[in-house]
Amino acid sequence: MGCEHLEGIQAKHVARCPARGRRDVRAPSCRRGDGLRTWRLKAAVHYTVGCLCEEVASDREIRFSKQTIAAISELTFRQCENFAKDLEMFARHAKRSTINTEDVKLLARRSNSLHDVRDRPQARVYGDSSITVPASLMGQLKYITEKSEELAQFNSEQRAKKKKKLEEENQKPVEPAEAAAAKKDNSSL
């Protein structure tokens, strides 16, 4: 295996899956100095990827080798590092310390633009014609982004309404006081 992303994948590791205790799940590999926290996180990712593999494999007479599941989960784990660093940089660039949805949308920009053009023949590499092509997978991300924007807008509208209502209620006790004050001024003239 010459690809550097597959380095460190050792198929000979056998352990119980910490999430379920299933003996047939191989534990993720860890380099020296990784630490227990990293191992636990890798194991959690491995478990989730395993579940996703099972779902995809269930509609066909197909199985994924343990090495493949381990490799994909290692890939996902490493991709997280890229995501985290990029997101942090985007937020910092905007002079924020909290990462928000705009940063995530920026992160996914490449995927969106690639799969928007539905005629691209390469787009079909990821899926069969019977299953939805990744264009819709990216579309799902877009859909979620739109939904979260709708939600944010709805929230801000609700807040604006509440604020307006509070302001109206606050003005009522003030009016009679002003009227009384005005009356007093008029009488003194």
Add this chain to the structure above:
Amino acid sequence: MEGTSGGFRKELVGKLLQLHFKDDKTKVSGDALRLVAELLKIFAVAAIRSVRQAQAEDLALVDVDQLEKVLPQLLLDF
């Protein structure tokens, strides 16, 4: 909306990101966390499906050889 019911838990994604932040003060908003979880799921499912696609019809087991073939395109797309 979702074709697959499995996914990455928000708590897990939060911890995964925290692991690689350079600044301790960096945090992630709830919505952003949800989106990143979805993005990771899309990435994993794309990897899984592309590997399955590269699988020859007569083999019942998907192995790392297929993953090697699809890896470059997958990483370029992301």
